[in-house]
Amino acid sequence: MTTASLASQARDDRAAVDKAISLLVAFGDRASSGVGVSELARRAQLSKSTAHRVLGMLERNGVVERVGTDYRLGERLHQLGRSVYAAGHESLRDLLLPYLTDLYELTRHTAHLAVLHGTDVVYLGKLHGHRPAPVPSRIGGRLPAHATAVGKVMLAYDAEAAAQAIAGPLHRFTARTIADPAALAAELDRIRRTGIAYDDEESQLGLSCVAAPVLGRSGRAVAALSIAGRRGRIDTRRLGADVRRVAAAASQAQQRTGRLQRP
Structure with a gap:
């Protein structure tokens, strides 16, 4: 030829x-x-x-x-x-769905269960709240971790993923998105101290979220739980304690299984 x-x-x-x-x-x-x-x-x-x-x-x-x-x-x-994601995601989702349900029933706001895939968030579960909110998430969908509460709280408890996120391009979705590497590093330090992360119109205008990590035996985040709602209609500061409490119970259940599921 x-x-x-x-x-x-x-x-x-x-x-x-x-x-x-x-x-x-x-x-x-x-x-x-x-x-x-x-x-x-x-x-x-x-x-x-x-x-x-x-x-x-x-x-x-x-x-x-x-x-x-x-x-x-x-x-x-x-x-x-399905083959793109870790095989353990399905069993992890099955284990943590009851806690996602608990979080929804406790707050009545849209609740999320998510994991990290590289420096992106992958949503494994979502329960819609009674009040409609401009939430860009969907089950199986992905968003850059630095722009979401679930993503930031998992980066804070995963040094390797955090380093990759800080070193990579930080896409700005709104004027509030953290797009500066030093600012993101400082935010992750704050999250590690408090055990909770917020998204104040960082992924989408009009949206507020609060998230807490589901920790494995190594102390790394294997997943995260969050609630989201329309800004002005959800008090993320007040509800943060509820999210953290449910995530702590989910962490204990995950650690008891002895299955550290990671992407």
């Missing part, structure tokens, strides 16, 4: 991958319910014939599946997504 032929094949391969990813992204919030070929083609800015051909390839590989005349994301893609 000539050099020109190899270069042409490489361009074709890249083009095929780009088209496949564009189609997968195009499913959006209808990933589980299904989307028609014409609509997917429009969203991905592809011709209908190209979309149909690429979807056929994805279907053969189990990445998408047909639902009547529509397509939805397939089981293979869900399996790949």
Whole structure:
């Protein structure tokens, strides 16, 4: 095969991958319910014939599946997504869900259970409060740890992850997001002294959160619990004691199992 032929094949391969990813992204919030070929083609800015051909390839590989005349994301893609995270997350979530429920019932605000994955937060559980709040979290979703209460409280109890976060770029979501490495280091020191972290419109305007760590036997945070609500309608300072108390009980339960689950 000539050099020109190899270069042409490489361009074709890249083009095929780009088209496949564009189609997968195009499913959006209808990933589980299904989307028609014409609509997917429009969203991905592809011709209908190209979309149909690429979807056929994805279907053969189990990445998408047909639902009547529509397509939805397939089981293979869900399996790949699950494999990104530590195997222990599922058992950790099962162990700590009762404490997430306790926290929700105690406060009636939106409650979160999260773990660290590198310098990001991964949400394993979420219970919605009675009062709607502008919460950007979703189960399985990720956010940079430095911009969230659950993330900061876990960084404070994980020296390695904290060093990575401080050294890396600190994306600013709002004017209140901590984007200065020295300021983040000082905030983590404060959290270690108090055992609690706050998010005052750092991840999203109008949102306030308070979080406490679930500690393993080594003293590192294996997870975090938090509550969130609309700023002005939730007293995070007053409710911080409740969050810390439930997280302490969750820490004791986790340590009794002898299973230090870490990403």
